[in-house]
Amino acid sequence: MPTTLAAVVRAPGEPVRIEEVALPELGPGLVRVRMAAAGVCHSDLSLASGKLAHPMPAVLGHEGVGHVVDVGAGVSDLSVGDTVLLNWNPPCRSCWHCTHGEPYLCANAADASRRVWGTLADGTDVHPCLGVAAFAQETVVPASACVAIPADIPPTEAALLGCAVLTGVGAVRNAAQVRPGQSVAVIGLGGVGLAAVQGARLAGAAMVIAVDPVEEKEELARSLGATHFLTPSDDLSRRIRALADGRGVDHAIECVGRAATIRAAWSCTRRGGTATVVGFGAATDTLTLNALEIPHFARTLQGCLYGSSDPATDVPELLKLYRDGELDLSSLVSRTIGLDDVPDALAELHAGRGARSLVEF
Ligand code: APR
Numbered sequence: 001m002p003t004t005l006a007a008v009v010r011a012p013g014e015p016v017r018i019e020e021v022a023l024p025e026l027g028p029g030l031v032r033v034r035m036a037a038a039g040v041c042h043s044d045l046s047l048a049s050g051k052l053a054h055p056m057p058a059v060l061g062h063e064g065v066g067h068v069v070d071v072g073a074g075v076s077d078l079s080v081g082d083t084v085l086l087n088w089n090p091p092c093r094s095c096w097h098c099t100h101g102e103p104y105l106c107a108n109a110a111d112a113s114r115r116v117w118g119t120l121a122d123g124t125d126v127h128p129c130l131g132v133a134a135f136a137q138e139t140v141v142p143a144s145a146c147v148a149i150p151a152d153i154p155p156t157e158a159a160l161l162g163c164a165v166l167t168g169v170g171a172v173r174n175a176a177q178v179r180p181g182q183s184v185a186v187i188g189l190g191g192v193g194l195a196a197v198q199g200a201r202l203a204g205a206a207m208v209i210a211v212d213p214v215e216e217k218e219e220l221a222r223s224l225g226a227t228h229f230l231t232p233s234d235d236l237s238r239r240i241r242a243l244a245d246g247r248g249v250d251h252a253i254e255c256v257g258r259a260a261t262i263r264a265a266w267s268c269t270r271r272g273g274t275a276t277v278v279g280f281g282a283a284t285d286t287l288t289l290n291a292l293e294i295p296h297f298a299r300t301l302q303g304c305l306y307g308s309s310d311p312a313t314d315v316p317e318l319l320k321l322y323r324d325g326e327l328d329l330s331s332l333v334s335r336t337i338g339l340d341d342v343p344d345a346l347a348e349l350h351a352g353r354g355a356r357s358l359v360e361f
């Protein structure tokens with residue numbers, strides 16, 4: 001049985017450790033991928049801390065790119081040597097959602113994380129984070145979770161397409177459908193929010209108000225397309241409305257995942273505006289909306305999963321924007337690390353520092 005080193009969390013709240021994991025024989029429909037690069041996303045942190053429920057123990061990482069080294073029986077559309085981007089939400093293409101234009105809401109995609117991915121040295125079965133398990137030298141994923149991409153893109157940049165960029169740019173383009181000349185507030189400037197800032201610029205937004213408590217993010221946010229930068233305060237939504245003609249922004253994109261920031265996103269939009277919630281928060285963190293304000297302001301509050309995207313079509317589009325110099329991926333990579341540094345990178349993320357840490361294998 002092949003073994004691989006992987007970043008494992010044994011139970012919610014326990015420290016993340018690099019452990020040796022034995023991978024089972026490659027089953028039908030599965031693909032073995034040698035990882036090239038993987039990004040550290042806030043969802044990895046939420047999963048490790050228990051904020052997001054997930055089968056445990058788990059191998060973390062769900063944003064990555066690598067090379068196919070083996071294909072299981074029945075896999076016809078991938079070959080050894082292919083460069084693949086991993087998709088943590090692979091559509092089955094046959095459920096109600098998949099056949100009604102909503103592959104990102106696939107009813108069967110979540111099953112992938114319940115799969116037994118490998119076995120720890122003490123015999124315990126381990127599950128793949130969101131079906132992907134990207135923080136491993138080698139991972140095994142369903143063929144449907146692989147999007148073949150050209151081999152010439154730096155892996156640390158390509159990896160970002162797998163979660164942060166698909167999610168952030170997709171939220172703006174697919175879910176909010178920002179139009180040229182509109183105003184957009186992006187709350188939270190991690191990998192996802194900084195991608196949303198770029199999405200707003202690409203959509204032709206005239207005003208992009210970027211919000212984050214970490215002031216060092218201002219320069220990067222402005223270089224990616226923000227026209228304004230604010231640090232949050234109790235009256236954040238009033239300050240955003242003041243910037244947007246006193247009326248409020250057309251769109252707010254929430255990329256933190258907290259009730260307070262969702263509330264701010266809702267309150268800073270104009271009458272008839274739309275707040276799009278991208279951040280994944282805790283089930284215990286609740287939001288209050290009163291019965292008058294909902295009809296009175298005629299706003300829309302919508303959730304957005306995986307950028308409402310279909311990686312099969314959105315990834316090629318994003319790659320074209322990248323090739324045309326419109327989409328900046330390299331600026332989102334704040335540092336590259338080794339697999340051993342994953343626990344440290346999760347701590348950095350907790351502190352809100354940097355854009356994205358990328359594991360290079
Ligand atoms: N207001 C604005 N920004 C905030 C606030 C706040 N009150 N609190 C924290 N932030 C900022 C942090 O400083 C950080 O820059 O939000 C950002 C979150 O970024 P990351 O931790 O890098 O998270 P990211 O990977 O971008 O994911 C964002 O989207 O997919 C979900 O689960 C993911 O909920 C997470 C969110």
Ligand code: ZN
Nearest residue numbers: 041043163164
């Ligand atoms: Zn993610």
